[in-house]
Amino acid sequence: MILGLYNYWIVIVLMMIGFYIVMSRGNLIRKVIGLSVFQNSVFLLYLSMGKVRGGTAPILGDFKVYSHPLPSVLILTAIVVGVATSAVALAVIVRIREAYGTIEEDEIEEQDAAT
Numbered sequence: 001m002i003l004g005l006y007n008y009w010i011v012i013v014l015m016m017i018g019f020y021i022v023m024s025r026g027n028l029i030r031k032v033i034g035l036s037v038f039q040n041s042v043f044l045l046y047l048s049m050g051k052v053r054g055g056t057a058p059i060l061g062d063f064k065v066y067s068h069p070l071p072s073v074l075i076l077t078a079i080v081v082g083v084a085t086s087a088v089a090l091a092v093i094v095r096i097r098e099a100y101g102t103i104e105e106d107e108i109e110e111q112d113a114a115t
Contacts, residue, residue: 010041018035018037018040021037026104028104057069
């Protein structure tokens with residue numbers, strides 16, 4: 001029973017890895033990578049919930065069992081939003097690097113406290 005739900009265990013492990021990376025690292029680029037890992041685990045969760053065993057795509061024909069296409073469509077939209085968000089975050093990190101000379105969170109806070 002528990003081994004049959006391996007995709008949910010993978011989701012939990014990826015979520016915890018992404019959360020750990022975000023919380024434990026001071027490097028801003030590593031935080032963006034951690035958020036990306038966390039986000040991808042959520043994508044996998046939604047796709048896992050949308051899949052029906054033995055189901056097919058409801059394209060043409062009379063199917064008794066089919067997988068609902070809405071989670072896949074939502075995930076495609078979420079992937080586009082995630083890529084755009086990561087691009088904006090990396091652009092902001094570049095500007096922070098130009099302004100402070102570092103991308104380490106504690107060094108940026110020290111420079112702000114000094115001024």
